Amino acid sequence: MMSVSGKVFEQYTQDVYNWAYRLLGHHHDALDVVQEVFLRWDRQCHREMPRQPRGWLRRVTLNRVVDFLRGRQSSLVATNETQEPSSMKVSQAEAVDRAVLRADIQNALDRLTEQQRSVLIAKVYDEMSFARIAEELSLAVPTVKTHYLRAVRVVRDRLQRRWAKEES
Amino acid sequence: MMNCQEFETLLSDALGGELAERDRPVFETHLAECERCRLEYETSRAAVQSMRELPGPARVAVSREGDRLVIGPVSQSGAQLRQSFTQNLLRYAASVLIAFAAGYLVHAARSSGESPEMVAQGPKEHGHAETQLERPRESLRVTLAHTCGRGRSRAAIVSCMSTLFSASER
Structure with missing residues (x-):
């Protein structure tokens, strides 16, 4: 049992x-x-x-x-994206783009605190409300909002380096 | 009029898709007036959008085996199972027909004095030898078209084989 x-x-x-x-x-x-x-x-x-x-x-x-x-x-970039489930097969160029994006996001997550990470993922991927996240993490709603903003900025700063490279 | 500090308190709401309707006009007015805040909002929103572009996983099926959890591919839906059953049935029918056709070809070859191997490779004068080595199904189809029957019956066999092969190759 x-x-x-x-x-x-x-x-x-x-x-x-x-x-x-x-x-x-x-x-x-x-x-x-x-x-x-x-x-x-x-x-x-x-x-x-x-x-x-x-x-x-x-x-x-x-x-x-x-x-x-x-x-x-x-060695994150080139190796892992080739193993998407068959239902999500993409071109090699798209796979590399995704791998680079994923690596940037991974890098940003590494720079966040545990709570910032949780809030970011709960909001962006689980699409939870700030109130629900606050309840789940036993935090005040304004604290959750602050964590979210801080986390988004860290991700943004990381991605901006790539955006700048792509533009130049 | 909103200042930049007040704008920041609404920024997480806006980025989280929870900006209240009553706050929207003042938020948008500030965006239009303050280049720095507009850039802050646009780039942060783009970052959130980029995160959402990472593909989510396929659904996995979680089942129990005694005291263990087993994670595997999602079981097929009823429609998929029915489709799969039909395809398997066609594959089976194709196999039976191929076996029957092969027997017929061997028999025909023996009758005409050719060796069975030569029949499997197909008549060389038709130039199918290379194709046959790489694509045995195709070669069998071609050989059948050449060897079996004539006129309408041959066309019927080729048509039937094509249907079965395309179904089994799907």
Whole structure:
């Protein structure tokens, strides 16, 4: 029989996979992250079940993604985008563009605090309201807005370097 | 009139798609008047847009095997399963027809004194040898057209084989 914590995790597995996949761009890497997050979740639940499971899982997933990227270091650009699911096949040029974009976003995420990362991903990819994010992260709404603005600026500053290069 | 500091308090709302209707006129007025804030807004909005351009993943199916979670490709929908069944049926029919045709060809070759291998490669004078090595299905189709039947029956076989091959190659 699966434990209660296992059942809760099952409910959010797709979310964990989605966050990891979108930021890593690679199915198997995303699965590795899902597995690690599940192990951490299981350990956490032995102590205490998080009150906001989805918020807890998002935060831990993003941390694992960043750790994963730090471990992987370079060689992100050309290698991983060729392994998109068949339903998303794109041209080589598009794949390289996406890989560069993803690398920029990964770099920016690495510069954010844990809370800024969570707020950014919750807003941009999960399309949650500031109020809902605040509730999930147990923060005040103005704090969430400040985190979001700060996070967007970090991403923007990173992307602007590329935009400037493309223009020149 | 709004100053730049006040504008900043609305900027996260605007970038997060939560700018209240009552704040919109004053926000837009400031954008039109302040080049610096307009640039700030435009570039930040472009950054958010760029993030959204990263493709999301395909859906995965999460299932349980005892106490383990299994993540795999999403199971096919009913329509996909039906389509897949039809394709498999056509493939099976094509296989049966090919086996039958091959038997017929061997038999025809023996009757005409050719070796079976030569029949599988097709008549050399028609110049199909290279194609046959690379594309065996195509070569079999060509060989059938040459060897089997004549007139209407031959056309019918070729047409039938073409349909089956194209279905099985899909």
